[in-house]
Amino acid sequence: MRHEKMYEFESVEVKPGTTKLIELHAPSLDYGLANLEVHGYRGIISKDSALIQIRSEEYWVIIQTNKFKYKPGELVQFRLICIDQLTRPSKLNQNITVKIFDGQHNTLKSLSDVELVQGVYKGEFQISKNPVLGIWKIRATSDSIFTDKNFEVDRYALPKFNVDIKASIIATEKDQVQLEVSANYFHGEPVKGNLTIILTNTELPSMHYYMPYVPTLTRDLEINGSTTIILDLKNDLKFEFGKNKDQGPLNPYSLKLGSYKFNVEAFVIDELSEEKSWAETKLEIPSEPYYIELEAPDQFESDAIIKIKV
Incomplete structure (x- = not known):
């Protein structure tokens, strides 16, 4: 050192x-x-x-902002708080210099000899309408000791429409999964665009713990407000009851003697504005088509009723 x-x-x-x-x-x-x-x-x-x-640890300077993320043209409000080891307002004898840097580390504002009132200084900074985007920084320096506070400046917007997805198993001779997807603007008008469905088996073993799961199925189609997708367990998800025990661990806590969990994601792109939104849900498929549930007393009783549910 x-x-x-x-x-x-x-x-x-x-x-x-x-x-x-x-x-x-x-x-x-x-x-x-x-x-x-x-x-x-x-x-x-x-x-x-x-x-x-x-540092001598006689005081600390904390920088706070009213938000973490700002849009161009917004006002950044910040404050410096100087406290001692007992978190009380500190009477700082040294001068404090405050500088604000943009995403390319250009100095946009510099304040010298900042005066604290009861250990607090309040300031503000106006972001231009066409700023450098990225991570900005407020730095307070006192006696060669500096404290930084980062915040982000980006052109972000709230999603203009909402996506909802529901997944369920259809109990028929042909084992199927039904997905119901809807996409609507917040004022109620349906969204027309492209839909991408991704199903991922989250119980398949991975070679390395840091590797992401590989999607089991990906399907692209069109949507106009809502649509229903029917998937075949055997042909689409490569799943057969009673024959998938080697593809993933059974869940010992399930009442259905084990189940397989899928993560279902729906991504929608509006064809007019190209705005994007998405939703996800969980789908649990039992490992066996049937299960047996036994209701009986813990100890043997004469003429006791035993219920068996299949």
Whole structure:
């Protein structure tokens, strides 16, 4: 660890697949920045570094904004709160400088010698109608110690229509799943556009825990307000009752002796505005077409009634 007033070095051995805690005993420093460097000399040759703020811990500066995400032309309202170790308003003797940076780190506003009133400063900043989009930053600096607060500026809008989806199993000789999808504007008019249905078996084993599930079925079609999709379990979802035990674990807590869970997603694109909206639901299919439920006393009783449901 490097600092203008000190240099601390420690050499340790870290075995593969393990972590190790290293303590660096630095002298007493009031404030400033130190550079922490890590070098790998044997096995994996690597180098990394990070800046560390050193402070006397007499006070902290917290930055708050009225929102996290803003649109072009909106007003950003923020405040600085200076507190001590007991979270009380701190009487800061040092000057505070506030700077606001856009998404390309251009300085858009700079305030020097900010005055705190009972440990609080309130400010605001007007975003232009054509700003640089991205992550913006408010930075408060006092005595070489800085605090950052990020917020996002983007051209976002609430969805103009709502999508709803319902999934159910049709109990017929041909085992089928019925999906009912509706897409309507909030004032009630139906949406006409393209619909994409994605079904994913969330109980199929994955090769790696960080790999996403592979969709079992994807289907594209048109929608005009609402539509109904009928899927065949055997041909579309490759599912047969009693023959899918090797494709996923049974659920030991289900009353139906195990079930398979599917995630059903519906994505709709309005053909006029190209606005997008989506919805999802869950579908649970029992592993067997029938199940037996036995209702009987815990202990044997003469002339007791035993109910068997199939």
